[in-house]
Amino acid sequence: MKKKIAWLCFAAPILFGSQITTTYAATPSDEDKKFEAYREAMADFNPGDFWIEDGEKLFHEKRGPKNVSLDGCDLGLGPGVVKGAYAQLPRYFKDTNRVETLEGRLLGCMVHQQGFNEEEITKPYYASLAEENGTKSDLVELVAYVAAQSNGQPYRVKLENAAEKNAYEMGKYAFYHRMGSMDLACASCHATPGLVLRGVHLPVMTDPATAGKVMTAFPAYVIKDANVRTWFWRNERCLLAMRMPFLKVNSDLDVALHLFQVMEASKTDTPIAVPGIKPRA
Amino acid sequence: MKNNLLNALSVALFATAGLYSAHLLAAGNPAAAGNGDTNITEEQFLKVAKESFPWATPEEFDERVKNDVTLAICNKTNGQPNAAETDVILKFEKSRMEYPKDGKLYGDWKKGQEWAEGAHGGRIGFADADDPAHPNGANCYACHAIDPNFPGAGNMGPSLTNYGKLRGQSEPMIKYTYEKIYDSKALVPCSLMPRYGGKGHLLTAEQVADITAFLLDPASPVNLPAKEAAK
Numbered sequence: 001m002k003k004k005i006a007w008l009c010f011a012a013p014i015l016f017g018s019q020i021t022t023t024y025a026a027t028p029s030d031e032d033k034k035f036e037a038y039r040e041a042m043a044d045f046n047p048g049d050f051w052i053e054d055g056e057k058l059f060h061e062k063r064g065p066k067n068v069s070l071d072g073c074d075l076g077l078g079p080g081v082v083k084g085a086y087a088q089l090p091r092y093f094k095d096t097n098r099v100e101t102l103e104g105r106l107l108g109c110m111v112h113q114q115g116f117n118e119e120e121i122t123k124p125y126y127a128s129l130a131e132e133n134g135t136k137s138d139l140v141e142l143v144a145y146v147a148a149q150s151n152g153q154p155y156r157v158k159l160e161n162a163a164e165k166n167a168y169e170m171g172k173y174a175f176y177h178r179m180g181s182m183d184l185a186c187a188s189c190h191a192t193p194g195l196v197l198r199g200v201h202l203p204v205m206t207d208p209a210t211a212g213k214v215m216t217a218f219p220a221y222v223i224k225d226a227n228v229r230t231w232f233w234r235n236e237r238c239l240l241a242m243r244m245p246f247l248k249v250n251s252d253l254d255v256a257l258h259l260f261q262v263m264e265a266s267k268t269d270t271p272i273a274v275p276g277i278k279p280r281a
Numbered sequence: 282m283k284n285n286l287l288n289a290l291s292v293a294l295f296a297t298a299g300l301y302s303a304h305l306l307a308a309g310n311p312a313a314a315g316n317g318d319t320n321i322t323e324e325q326f327l328k329v330a331k332e333s334f335p336w337a338t339p340e341e342f343d344e345r346v347k348n349d350v351t352l353a354i355c356n357k358t359n360g361q362p363n364a365a366e367t368d369v370i371l372k373f374e375k376s377r378m379e380y381p382k383d384g385k386l387y388g389d390w391k392k393g394q395e396w397a398e399g400a401h402g403g404r405i406g407f408a409d410a411d412d413p414a415h416p417n418g419a420n421c422y423a424c425h426a427i428d429p430n431f432p433g434a435g436n437m438g439p440s441l442t443n444y445g446k447l448r449g450q451s452e453p454m455i456k457y458t459y460e461k462i463y464d465s466k467a468l469v470p471c472s473l474m475p476r477y478g479g480k481g482h483l484l485t486a487e488q489v490a491d492i493t494a495f496l497l498d499p500a501s502p503v504n505l506p507a508k509e510a511a512k
Contacts, residue, residue: 164319170329173321177356179330179346179481181403182475183466190435198423199433243403244334244345251333252330 048144048221048275051136051228055145058138064114075146077100086150087272090259092163099167101258102252103232106142122249133225139249143230144219147274155215155266157259164259167252171260174253175205183241185232186257189238205261212268215261216278224280231258234281323353341405345479349373355471367470374467377479378460381486386459386493387450393488393495394428394502399422417483419462419492424474427496429507438474445497446504459493477498 046138059070059082075085076093090101090180096108110116121139159165178185181227189195190205218231247254327347336342348356350373354366362370380386399418404411411417421427424437427444434440448454461468463478463486476483484492495501 169319253333
C-alpha cells in the first residue's frame with residue numbers, strides 16, 4: 001500500500017539546495033525570492049509529476065480484494081469520468097448521502113468498490129514525521145492524478161442543495177471557531193491581511209484572489225517534505241498547530257473546511273495547475 | 282487588527298499606572314474571530330468536531346474543544362463581549378491565575394529565552410506527538426519580535442524588543458508581565474494571545490516566571506542592542 005520514496009529523500013536537498021529546507025533561517029522575502037528562482041529553474045521538472053503518473057496507473061489497475069479498477073468510481077460527473085471532476089468538488093453524493101471531497105470520494109471507492117480496509121488507508125501510518133515524509137500513499141497519488149485532469153479549469157463549486165449549504169455553513173463556523181490549547185481559530189491567522197507568523201506570510205483564505213491562487217496549486221509537491229501534499233493534509237497541519245489531533249479524511253470537518261475555502265476560490269477564474277510546487281507547506 | 286494592537290499596547294502602557302480596568306471594555310478583538318455569520322449551532326459544531334478527530338479520550342475533546350466559559354463567549358460574540366460577559370470572563374480567568382510555589386514571578390531569563398523560542402508541546406494524536414516529558418515551549422516568535430537577533434519573528438502581536446528597557450522592572454510591571462503570559466484573558470477578555478498557564482495549556486508557572494525575566498532583565502538580549510553579526 002505504502003511505498004518508500006528513498007530516492008527523493010536524498011535527491012531533494014541536492015536538487016533544491018538545503019537553504020530552502022531551513023524554514024526560519026532567512027527573512028521571508030529572502031527565502032521566498034530564492035524559491036521563486038528555483039521555481040523558474042524547475043519549470044520543466046516537478047517531482048510531483050511522478051505522483052500523477054503513478055496515480056494514473058493505480059486508477060485504471062484492477063486492485064484490492066475485489067480486484068476491480070476505479071473506472072466505476074463516480075466523482076460527480078459519472079462513473080470513471082475524471083476530466084473536470086476536481087473542479088466541481090466537494091459536492092453532495094446521493095449514494096453516500098454526504099458531501100464529499102475528491103480525497104474522501106476516492107477513499108470511499110477504494111473501500112466500497114475495491115474492498116480495501118479504510119483503517120489501513122487512513123490511520124497515521126508512520127512512526128515519525130521523517131518516515132511520513134518518505135512514504136508515498138496510494139490515496140495521494142490518486143488524488144494528484146484526478147486533480148491534474150482539471151488543469152486549466154477554474155474551480156466551479158456550487159451550493160445547490162441543503163446538504164451542500166449546510167456543509168459550507170459548518171465550514172464557516174469552524175473556520176471562525178477558536179479552540180485547542182492555543183485558543184486559536186483558522187481566522188485568527190488567515191482572515192486578516194498582512195499577518196506574518198515566525199517569518200512566514202499568512203495567506204488570507206477569505207479573500208477570493210488568494211484562495212484561488214493557493215487552492216489551484218494543491219495537491220502540491222512540497223520540497224521541504226519531498227512529498228506531495230493534498231488540501232486535506234494542509235488543513236490538518238494547521239489543526240495540529242492549533243493543538244488539535246489528526247483530522248480524519250472525509251470527516252464532516254474535513255469536508256466543511258475544504259468547501260468553505262473552495263467557495264472563495266470558485267469566485268475567481270484562476271485555473272487549476274497541479275501539482276503545484278512549494279518550498280514548505 | 283490595528284485596534285487589537287492598539288488595545289494591547291494601551292493596556293500594556295496603562296498597566297503600570299494601575300488603570301487596566303478602564304481599557305478592558307474596549308478590548309474586543311476583531312481578529313480573534315467569532316462564529317462567522319451562520320445558522321449553525323454550537324451543538325451541531327461540537328458533534329462534528331467530536332466525530333472528525335480520533336480523540337484518545339472524551340476528556341481530551343472536552344479540554345480542547347468543548348469550550349471553557351471564556352472561549353464560548355468570545356466565539357459567540359465575535360470577540361466583542363458586552364459588559365456583563367466581560368465580567369464573567371474576567372472573574373473566571375482571575376480564578377485560574379496561579380503563581381510559582383516560591384512566590385517568585387521573576388525567574389531565570391536564560392531559561393526563559395529557551396521557552397520563548399521553543400515550539401514543542403501539546404501536539405497529540407499521532408506516533409510522533411510531542412513528548413509530555415520534554416518541557417514545552419511557548420513559540421513567542423510566532424507572533425512577536427523579541428530578541429532583535431532572532432531571525433524571522435511574527436507580527437500578530439506587538440514587538441517586545443526592549444520590553445524591559447522601556448518599562449523598567451518595578452513590582453507592578455513584573456506582576457503585569459507574568460499575568461499577561463500566564464493568562465492573557467484575565468487582562469483582555471478575548472485577547473488573541475493564547476493563555477499559557479493552567480490545565481490544557483502549555484507552560485508551568487515557573488516557565489512563565491522565566492519568560493517574564495527574559496522580557497524584563499537588563500542583561501537579557503531583549504534589552505540590549507542587536508549584535509552586528511546577526512545583521
